[in-house]
Amino acid sequence: MGFAGMEDRAAIEAEAAWDERDLPVTLHQMLSGTAKKYPNNNAISYQIFSGPDDKAETFTWSELLGKVNQAANLFRSLGVKENDVVAYILPNCNEAVITLLGGAVAGIVNPINPLLEPEQIASILRETNAKVVVTLKAFPKTDIAQKVAEAVRHAPHVNTVLEVDLNRYVTPPKSWIIPLIRPKIENKAELAHADYLNFNKGLSKQPTTLNFEDVSQDRVAFYFHTGGTTGMPKVAQHKYSGVIYNGWLGGTLLYTAEDNVICPLPLFHVFACHVILMAAVASGAHVVFPTPQGYRGEGVFENFWKLIERWKITFVITVPTAISATMQVPVNADISTVKTAFSGSAPLPVELFKRFEKTTGVTIVEGYGLTEATCLVSCNPVDGEKKIGSIGIPFPYTDVKIFKGTPEGPQECAVDEIGEICISNPGIFAGNTYTEAEKNADLYYHDKYLRTGDLGRVDADGYLWITGRAKDLIIRGGHNIDPAEIEEALLGHEAVAFAGAIGQPDAHAGEVPCAFVELVAGKTATAEELMEYCRIHVHERAARPKHVTVLDELPKTAVGKVFKPDLRKHAITRIYNGALEEAGVQARVESVIDDKKRGLVAQLRRNGADEQDVAKVLGGFVRPWEWSA
Numbered sequence: 047m048g049f050a051g052m053e054d055r056a057a058i059e060a061e062a063a064w065d066e067r068d069l070p071v072t073l074h075q076m077l078s079g080t081a082k083k084y085p086n087n088n089a090i091s092y093q094i095f096s097g098p099d100d101k102a103e104t105f106t107w108s109e110l111l112g113k114v115n116q117a118a119n120l121f122r123s124l125g126v127k128e129n130d131v132v133a134y135i136l137p138n139c140n141e142a143v144i145t146l147l148g149g150a151v152a153g154i155v156n157p158i159n160p161l162l163e164p165e166q167i168a169s170i171l172r173e174t175n176a177k178v179v180v181t182l183k184a185f186p187k188t189d190i191a192q193k194v195a196e197a198v199r200h201a202p203h204v205n206t207v208l209e210v211d212l213n214r215y216v217t218p219p220k221s222w223i224i225p226l227i228r229p230k231i232e233n234k235a236e237l238a239h240a241d242y243l244n245f246n247k248g249l250s251k252q253p254t255t256l257n258f259e260d261v262s263q264d265r266v267a268f269y270f271h272t273g274g275t276t277g278m279p280k281v282a283q284h285k286y287s288g289v290i291y292n293g294w295l296g297g298t299l300l301y302t303a304e305d306n307v308i309c310p311l312p313l314f315h316v317f318a319c320h321v322i323l324m325a326a327v328a329s330g331a332h333v334v335f336p337t338p339q340g341y342r343g344e345g346v347f348e349n350f351w352k353l354i355e356r357w358k359i360t361f362v363i364t365v366p367t368a369i370s371a372t373m374q375v376p377v378n379a380d381i382s383t384v385k386t387a388f389s390g391s392a393p394l395p396v397e398l399f400k401r402f403e404k405t406t407g408v409t410i411v412e413g414y415g416l417t418e419a420t421c422l423v424s425c426n427p428v429d430g431e432k433k434i435g436s437i438g439i440p441f442p443y444t445d446v447k448i449f450k451g452t453p454e455g456p457q458e459c460a461v462d463e464i465g466e467i468c469i470s471n472p473g474i475f476a477g478n479t480y481t482e483a484e485k486n487a488d489l490y491y492h493d494k495y496l497r498t499g500d501l502g503r504v505d506a507d508g509y510l511w512i513t514g515r516a517k518d519l520i521i522r523g524g525h526n527i528d529p530a531e532i533e534e535a536l537l538g539h540e541a542v543a544f545a546g547a548i549g550q551p552d553a554h555a556g557e558v559p560c561a562f563v564e565l566v567a568g569k570t571a572t573a574e575e576l577m578e579y580c581r582i583h584v585h586e587r588a589a590r591p592k593h594v595t596v597l598d599e600l601p602k603t604a605v606g607k608v609f610k611p612d613l614r615k616h617a618i619t620r621i622y623n624g625a626l627e628e629a630g631v632q633a634r635v636e637s638v639i640d641d642k643k644r645g646l647v648a649q650l651r652r653n654g655a656d657e658q659d660v661a662k663v664l665g666g667f668v669r670p671w672e673w674s675a
Contacts, residue, residue: 049427049428049429050427051427051430052508054427054429055439055442058298059442059443064291064443069294071286071287071290072261072264072286073147073151073289073327074114074151074256075262076290076327080107080329080330081110081111083303085107086107086108087106087303088105088107089105089106089109089326089332090104090110090143090326090335091104091105091333091334092138092139092140092334092335093215094212094337094338095337095344096336096343096344096346096348096353097345097349098353098356101217110143110144110147111254112254112255113144113249113254114151115151115256116148116249116252116253116254117145117151118149118258119152119258120208120248120249120251120252121148121153122257123252124177124178125177125178126153126178128154129153129154130153130154130175130177130178131153131155131156131174131176131178132145132152132178133155133176133179133180133204134155134156134157134158134180134181134314135158135159135179135180135182135197136180136181136313137160137188137190137312137338138312138313138338138339138340139212139338141210141246142313143313143323144249146319147327149180150267150289151260151267152258153267154266154267154268154283155268156174156269156270156281157270157315158171160181160190161588162586163193164193165197165200166585166586167194167197168196168197168199168200168201171197171198171201171203171204172202173271173281174281176201176203176204177204177205177206178206178207178208179198179204179240180210181207181209182194182209182210182212183209183210183212183244184228184231185212185229186229194207195207195231198239204239204240205239205240205241207241207242207243208244209242209245210245264285266475267284267285267289268283268289269281269282269283269481270316270417272526280485281480281481281482282418282480282481283475284320284475288420288472288474288475289320289324290324290328291472292321292324292325292420292421292422293320293324293325293327293328293329295441296321296322297325297329299428300428301325301329302329303330304360305329305332306358306359306360307322307326307332307334307359307363308333308336308353308357309333309340310336310346310363311341312340316415317390317415317421320421321363321421321422322363331361332357334357334359336353341365341367341368341371347368348375350375351372351377352378352379354379354381354384355379359381359384360385360386361384361386361387361388362388362408364388365389365390365523365524366395366556367555369387369389369394371554373398373401377405384408386408386409387402387410388413388425389410389411389412389413390412390413390524394410394412394434394435394668395553395665395666395668396434396435396665397662397665397666399412399434400665409432411426411438412434412436412438413425413426413437413438414437414510414512416498418479418496418498419469419471419473420475423440423446423471424437424444424510425437426509427439435511436510436511437512438509438510439508439509439510440471440510441471443471443472444469445469445471445495446504447468447469447470447491448463448464448466448467448504449466449497456468456491456492459503461503461504462504462505462506464501464503464513464514465501466498466499466500467498467500467501467512468491468495468496468497468498469495469496470494470495476493476494477490499519503643511643513643513644513645514645518548520547520548521549521556522552522556522558522559523554523555523556525588527559527588529547529548530547531585532559532561532584533545533546533547535579535584536563536576536580540566541565541566541571542565542571543563543564543566545608546613547559547561547562547591548561548617550618550620551667551668551669552592553666553667556668559591559592560591560593561580562594562595562597562600562608563594563595563596563597564599564600565596571596572596573594573595573596576596577591580594593617595616611640611646614646615637618638618648619635619638622635622650622664622667622671625667626660626664629663631655631659631660632653633655634651635648635649635650636650636674637674644670647669647670648664648669648670648672649671649672649673649674650671650674651674652673
């Protein structure tokens with residue numbers, strides 16, 4: 047079905063109301079239907095190493111359905127009912143896919159970021175009352191097993207840990223060596239109150255058809271944590287209906303059963319789980335997952351184009367940081383099968399967009415989604431006009447409003463007027479977005495529209511533009527960082543009176559954390575001392591600031607809060623001027639203005655510099671620039 051613009055969107059909605067469409071009610075129904083239609087088509091493939099000739103394991107749709115049924119049966123045999131939670135802390139592997147799908151069929155599945163620290167993992171396990179945990183058996187070059195063993199100690203509801211041994215993917219002689227060098231977890235039985243069992247052995251004992259009834263009704267089947275950078279994360283709950291909506295969008299507007307999709311994104315993130323995998327479940331497309339770490343895996347970028355040739359990839363799933371990295375490698379393979387690349391998680395710099403399209407001949411489609419909405423919200427039309435820098439038009443059955451707060455309540459904004467992006471669609475569990483009721487307070491307008499915390503506008507053509515974030519999150523390469531963690535750590539230093547953390551522009555990650563501090567009168571501390579203090583007291587590595595600036599006084603609002611827009615202007619000036627100076631370009635940032643439509647814009651003095659030279663230096667950053675008057 048075509049999706050070229052607002053007319054196509056309207057035509058799709060005019061066919062039938064969403065509730066009137068003939069769609070599966072449960073995930074198992076959707077998966078079973080696809081397995082019945084395409085039993086011998088490839089469903090998922092995984093290779094532990096990144097080489098184009100390395101060993102890979104592929105399941106057809108009928109084989110995948112059988113594995114999912116075995117997993118669901120296994121979880122039920124361990125006491126998991128519809129309202130019980132199966133958590134997994136895994137790198138990408140076929141077992142992660144099987145656990146995701148099988149956990150959601152048997153109960154509620156909870157993917158957890160394996161990069162989190164043990165105390166963060168434990169807090170999520172406690173918040174969700176997880177009963178079963180699927181994770182790695184200790185393996186070289188990763189500490190996932192060790193972290194999970196520690197986390198389970200502090201999660202009293204966990205009664206079973208199922209271990210996945212990645213060594214089964216490895217060929218001799220490496221597979222002979224790994225058992226000899228496998229890390230040991232001392233006194234594992236004493237560390238936890240849970241039984242440790244072998245995941246694949248457990249599967250093999252179960253029948254390949256469900257031995258319990260898949261009740262045909264909508265229910266919560268997924269928990270996804272947001273953040274997790276400090277203290278107790280928020281846990282979003284997703285219903286079958288929201289997941290089926292995301293799958294339907296992909297299967298209707300994007301993929302067919304003949305498509306091959308490469309997805310080096312982690313299977314704890316909604317982008318990979320709901321947008322890519324569920325769209326494949328709905329359409330019968332084939333998804334390839336290269337290496338446990340995806341894009342972070344050893345050799346992935348060096349072999350990326352060859353992997354596309356190997357698997358005859360038609361759709362590339364990516365993020366701005368990965369696009370930047372692939373541009374460092376010449377296109378050394380036949381990538382003529384690729385139709386489109388989809389980019390999400392963070393804004394894409396214009397120059398990077400242009401460089402990718404020029405180098406590969408492949409069009410990038412930018413989109414927008416969020417965990418709280420089950421995921422998809424909008425994208426630039428695959429078959430229509432793509433406005434670089436915008437996040438496109440809302441998907442069918444997604445209603446986007448731009449609201450501004452007024453003394454009389456929320457008021458819808460005019461065309462091109464900036465306000466908060468608010469959403470209603472089948473992926474929104476209105477009133478129950480988070481597991482904790484108090485976290486849903488003030489989260490909706492008119493009891494229907496989810497407040498995203500993102501600031502934006504809708505132009506005259508219906509395209510959506512993000513101009514800033516009301517909720518101050520720092521998004522480092524698609525990873526959400528709560529600035530409060532950095533600020534609270536710095537305020538623990540005896541010399542710090544006030545602290546403000548923001549994201550400073552970064553050509554690779556979009557933005558990285560930086561901090562500004564005001565010192566207590568009479569106290570002294572250097573930026574270097576405070577950076578070292580953060581290395582000790584900011585627990586998550588990704589959240590540690592890359593730069594600390596000590597100011598005589600931080601800008602503050604009338605009520606004494608740190609005024610972060612001024613800090614962002616300060617950081618843009620420092621980063622842009624530093625990049626220009628390093629490149630030997632004479633232009634300099636004179637001021638940073640807050641433009642009504644574009645957000646923060648750097649205004650530059652030319653100083654005799656060539657415009658192309660400036661564009662080359664600053665084109666990798668998301669925030670725009672222009673010449674000063």
